[in-house]
Amino acid sequence: MKDIIIELFAQGKYSQIKNEIGKMNVVDIAQLFAELEEDAIMIVFRLLPKEMAADVFTYLSFEQQQYVIESITDKETKNIIDDLFLDDAVDLLEEMPANVVKKILKNTTEEKRKLINQFLKYPDNSAGSIMTIEYVDLDKEMTVKASLEHIKKTGVDKETIDICYITDKARRLEGIVPIRKLILNDENVIIDDIMDKNFLSIKTDDDQEEIAYLFKKYDLVAMPVVDKENRLVGIITIDDVVDIIEQENTEDFQKMAALEPSEEEYLKTSVFSLAKHRILWLLVLMFSATFTGNIIQGYEDILETVLILTTFIPMLMDTAGNSGSQSATLVIRGLALGQIERKDALKVVWKEFRVSIIVGFALAFLNFFRIYFFVEGADFLISLVVCLTLFLTVVLAKLVGGILPIIAKTLKLDPAIMAAPLITTIVDALALIAYFQLAAYFLGLV
């Protein structure tokens, strides 16, 4: 479809484009725009059916949104801004340069401008910054029939009418009623009798992580947002929550790989910004690896006497790191999904201890034979020292990996920060100390 439009454009068949494009999904049209040349963008944009223009506009990249606003007339700007949902308008204003912001605000109604200003004050990632104000509100005295008529009259602009909200004179939220209940009930039934008074709501300054958690736990599709006086100020819908979930996951992936989290898409991020998000943690970890180096240096005489011990250092360090991050990942993920809580700390330790005994024994057992029979210069005692270290390392790594994320959570730190890289550094050091102590003891090198 995309290719057909591009083909039609090359042939100058604009009226045909006008016909075809109306049948496309707005998301696909926005993707089409990403492939158009600058001069083509405005021509095709003006061919869009009027009711689709604002919808397509919200799916464009910020660069293209800027280009469109800069190119259109004041009247066209007004039309688009009028059709934008408030949360999309706010997102737009936050990203545009001053001249574009000016043009947008000039073509916004006084009322909408006030609302936008209010929205801009909510903290990043709070319920207030995510919510939309386009919802249906009803009065509890209304009948089903009156409610449906009210929705018919006012509902066209609402982002979701699947759930309606019932407020009192002071705009305090009293109940919710899904639209299906309106349809399934008799015309004369009073809303008060069918509305759900046991609803969940969130406050404007609640964090998006908490919101996502509630949506998942209770299988919600929408949730009302109230202010401190319990007045309804907006709603959050599931499609925004899906984006939040992916964003929170991306953040965890990044933290667990020693990256400072960033919301930007990889291909759209500048080289400088990518580098900036990586350097800090690499420096921290590089300097902490110095301690591991110091441990090796501290046992130089042992290495000098039995140089073959050096050969096994990478294997011990890698296994330590991998064992630790396996445990850490499971616990971090469990914490993120609410399946593990702080009170489970002892259960986790006990579980990791038993798992590590099995895993450690299996690895050490297999490795012993490999080293004893196949590594030149490794006698029984050296094989024993390496494998005892391996066993001990796996046990320590799994205990540290299992407990550190929970400790982080208790200290109100993000458990993901405690993941792989930091745990690797710690268990590397533990592994080496165990290694040299065991070597000194068994090989009589003290």
Next chain:
Amino acid sequence: MKDIIIELFAQGKYSQIKNEIGKMNVVDIAQLFAELEEDAIMIVFRLLPKEMAADVFTYLSFEQQQYVIESITDKETKNIIDDLFLDDAVDLLEEMPANVVKKILKNTTEEKRKLINQFLKYPDNSAGSIMTIEYVDLDKEMTVKASLEHIKKTGVDKETIDICYITDKARRLEGIVPIRKLILNDENVIIDDIMDKNFLSIKTDDDQEEIAYLFKKYDLVAMPVVDKENRLVGIITIDDVVDIIEQENTEDFQKMAALEPSEEEYLKTSVFSLAKHRILWLLVLMFSATFTGNIIQGYEDILETVLILTTFIPMLMDTAGNSGSQSATLVIRGLALGQIERKDALKVVWKEFRVSIIVGFALAFLNFFRIYFFVEGADFLISLVVCLTLFLTVVLAKLVGGILPIIAKTLKLDPAIMAAPLITTIVDALALIAYFQLAAYFLGLV
């Protein structure tokens, strides 16, 4: 609330429980059950309002579901099974032991039994295994008024009526219409005139990853599932997709931490099963780390001559691993979210190359001064060798980390498998070879 019920139960105030529990959310009631003693479960379960019993039942753990089914009468079983949505009934049957399955099937209607059997044939994680068959279907000749009456008559059992589906005589899907459109349009409008004929649909054997991708891309709340003849067989709703998204993310987290993926919750997984999911990759990585060890062994004479070089091995290996997994994580995540595609391979390489030059230079520069001025026994040449290696290592690690996931994708392997642990092993080896070669050259040790 939970504590109040437990308190009331201890006091034997059952009628009060009956009052209070009806006001609770079914998810919270299920959590309450998780804290009840076995003998209390059945008493409280029977106090539930009839219309809530099946709902609460679906949120119980499999152990508790089994206990409930084993404890109730045939008639009670029939009531619950009748009220269960088909997809929940199928999930239940898949987890129950033979005797419970028998009891359930005995109390299921002939018609539902047939449907269940059909569902059990769909492959795991396919659209067919996730979909529900409770949807509203309409005829395109119907008026809005007739449609609303039809929904009123049949809609009570439907999992979602927010979107209605229009099929022809052969049950082929012709269009969709959101319920809001029915409400916003005039009573006499014909469905054919307002239904959306450009809808997205999926096939029964499409994979859940693809489904989640489409929901996210097009901001959907429900999607029709059709068979090979384009006949409507079910729908998938956003609440199931949210679970799929989290499951796919969990899988990626696990793969990236060298775990064989598992869907079970950590605290509910046996020690043996946890160990099993960890051992394989640890073994593979342990034995591949042997190669790293062999590299060290191959350069033993160099180490013997300048033993201080050993000190820097952990730092070089750790930085290599961390640099590589930073890049790999960003690319793997970009691939998973559809923000990076195979055709972007060269863009990624070029980006990683430039980033690695900046990062590598910064790390090497800072480290040079630390080593030269603060590490005893490290002269100018040794500091230079270490820092040149560090620079080269960062560049190599970032290139390998950036490109390996894309190669995996091209080979139809899961990019996440290529992540941190495997990349660490590869870049460790590269780092050590670079180290010893540079040392041999600059320190004249060939």
